[in-house]
Amino acid sequence: MVTNPPRAERELVDALAAYGVATIHEAQGRTGLLGSHLNPIQTGTRIAGSAVTVTVAPGDNTTIGVAVEQCSDGDVLVVTPTAPCDMGYFGDLLATSLQARGVRGLVIDAGVRDVADLREMGFPVWSRCVSAEGTGKGTVGDVNVPIAIAGRVVAPGDAIVADDDGVVVVPRLRLAEVLAAATAREEKEALSRARYAAGEIALDVNDMRPLLERAGVRYVEYSQWHREQQA
Structure with missing residues (x-):
């Protein structure tokens, strides 16, 4: 569990939020786009934030609960299982906890549930699928280390932008450059x-x-x- 990692500069992240995923993807040389199987559970929502990265064991969401403690205002939680799993790792209770800390949304290469509640709460999610099947607890993964998710590498503190078109990652040290190109x-x-x-x-x-x-x-x-x- 890595604590206090560098975060994307808030002012640059907020400025990047003015542009869509497609524009940012093109602006940084058609790179950084996460796999098209990650889809929003809502429509008409765009978020941008600093990545808190998480790996979870197949069928076990323990580490998501642990990661909440490392999240702060303006973050986006980015989660991937260490082996493919479509179970419902995330629901309204975890969303309530993250929302209370100012987390802007979740990107997860696995399943989520309580979708109607998440929409009503206004907590944005991009996920592989929707699944009512819950996970167990007891096996832990990592927090705030570089992860491979949906065909891309995301490091803690990278900027995540997500909207109806999908999800794109912008390396933290390229934020100013990509913002200028997107503009x-x-x-x-x-x-x-x-x-x-x-x-x-x-x-x-x-x-x-x-x-x-x-x-x-x-x-x-x-x-x-x-x-x-x-x-």
């Missing part, structure tokens, strides 16, 4: 959005016509194409 990307997309709204299409907004020319694409009237096919 620039958002400004560029705002200009493109205005052009689309004015009636332009992607071929021109994204300057794709030279690409088509290099690829040898040719435009043919249907009647001519039809004659060519009959020849």
